[in-house]
Amino acid sequence: MNSLRNILGASRALQVTACVVLTALLTGCSVPQFGGGQATPAPFAATPYAPGGQVTAAESQAEATPVLSAEAPAASNQAQASDQALDEAAAPENAGADQVAVQAAVAGAGMADTVYTAEIVAKTRIVVVAEVGGRVLSVEPEVGDFVYAGDLLAEVDSAVLEAQRAQALAGLQAAQAQLDLALDQSAPEEADLEAAQAAVNAAAAAYNRALEGATEEDRRAALAQLKQAEAAVTVAQAAYNRVKGNPLIGAMPESLQLQQATLAVEAAQAQYDKVLKGATNDVISGAYAQLAGARAQLERLEKGVEDAQIRALEAQISQAEAALYLSQLQLDKARITAPADGIVTSLALTEGAMTAPGSVVAQLLSPENEVVVMVEEALLPEIEIGDSAAIRVDAYPDRTFAGEIVRIAPELDPATRTVAVTIRPDDPERALAPGMFAVVEIETN
Structure with missing residues (x-):
């Protein structure tokens, strides 16, 4: 407003000067010099009108008075009126x-x-909305409070979201275990390769024996086992005969020894008969199946896990990580926080009420x-x-x-x-x- 006052002062000066010049022209007086000088009559000034054609001394004295003194009050009033009008224009x-x-x-x-x-x-005016639904556990601020970015506004029940996160974490751990196993198989140990090769050799030998049938050595060995079993039965029978008159014969050890010796003779006789007849088709098929399994295991160890399988397992890891991230993100949204500093102007939630995604939680005004x-x-x-x-x-x-x-x-x-x-x-x-x-x-x- 100081500038406006300066403007008004300059305007007053211009108004006063204009009034003085105009009065001088009308009355025939010379323009007074500002600074205290006296006004002098103009050479051809007209005589002011007076009734009866006479000019009084007062009128004559007034005629000699500088015009500025007569016009200044009017100019001052006009300036004051302008000042008042300007103040009123600026008032709200x-x-x-x-x-x-x-x-x-x-x-x-x-x-x-x-x-x-x-x-x-x-x-700025910020409208805060809920991004997850559920029961409202708490509402922290009140209307009129100043909150900072990150301050808790409200919290929604997150039990379901926590369960979803736990499920996603378990999926990630399972995928990681599968990948670790595949990576281990892709680079087998030397001992594992040697053991697999030995299994193949043993299975091949058994298969060849099944194809060729029993040798003379196999027949002699089977006959020797049969003779040994028969001798054991003879000994057991003699011991049994010595105590067979005992009423408690069934509970005596000689009776049990005779039974075992008899079973051993039967097994030895069956084995001897089998050697004499040669290998059956079932025996040959079983030996071949064992050989094929041993060879497949050796090939898997030598080849390792294919790169395509590794990439597929790595993709499963990425999917599990993304699922875990999304579940954690949803869980974090259960805590509704202020996105920026501001003053709380309204709250739309109450403790215990249900809220849905997209519903208004609060409104903030920037500071x-x-x-x-x-x-x-x-x-x-x-x-x-x-x-x-x-x-x-x-x-x-x-x-x-x-x-x-x-x-x-x-x-x-x-x-x-x-x-x-x-x-x-x-x-x-x-x-x-x-x-x-x-x-x-x-x-x-």
Whole structure:
């Protein structure tokens, strides 16, 4: 407003000068020199009119008085009226339109101040929504609280989500175990290869014997086992005969020895008969199956696990990891946190209530406020980002908040031929609140 006062002072001086010149021309007096000089009559000044054609001494004295003294009171009154009108135009309660601009050039200074009316608005308004559904376990803040980014706003029951995460973790562990096993098989130990080769050799020998039948040596061995079994039966029978008159013969060891010796003779006789007859088809088929299995095991060890199988198992690992990540992400969403710093303006949840994905949880206003004014097209060359501004609100009538232009819209409103200019107040104490009516004075060059 200091600039406006300077403008008014210059305007008064121009008004007084114009009044003096006009009066001098009408009355025939010379223009008085400012600074205390006396006015002198003009050479051809007209005589003021007086009734009866007489001029009184008072009138004659008045004619010699400088015009400035007679006109100064009127000029002063006019200046005071202009000052009052200007103050009323700047007052917020008389702002009939959304934007009121008053411009005045200051003589010799090349500066101007432009006054606008606007409303304080928050830089951003954040709507927080729930991303998972469930029963609300807790609601932390209250309306009006200031929260920081990451602060807990509400928590939703996560029992189901925790179970899903545990399932995903188990799937990952199983896939990892399969991959580890395949990698171990892809590089077998030397001892495993030797054991597999020995198994193949033994199975091949058994198969060949089955094909060739029993040798003379096999027949002699089978006959020797049969003779030995028969001798054991003879000995056991003699021992049994010595005690067979005993009423408790069934419980005596001689009876059990005779039974075992008899079974051994029968088994030896069957083996001897088999050797004499040669190998049957069933024996040959069984020997061949054992040989094929031993060879397959050796080939698997020598070849290892194929690369395609390794890649397939690695893909299963990736899928299991992604499933675990998604389950953890859903579990984290059960804790609804503030996405940025702000003031809580509303809460839509209560403890114990059910919420669904997408439902509104709370609304936050950013701690930074702004003022948006519509500046005339003609003033665009006179302003730029970084220019200063002064902001006043009714809530603090004796305080002026400094501001700075932070944004100028890239296009004009075609209806009003104005452009939106955003001003950010310097308000670290957060005294200004969204919705306050403000008078903004922009300093232009």
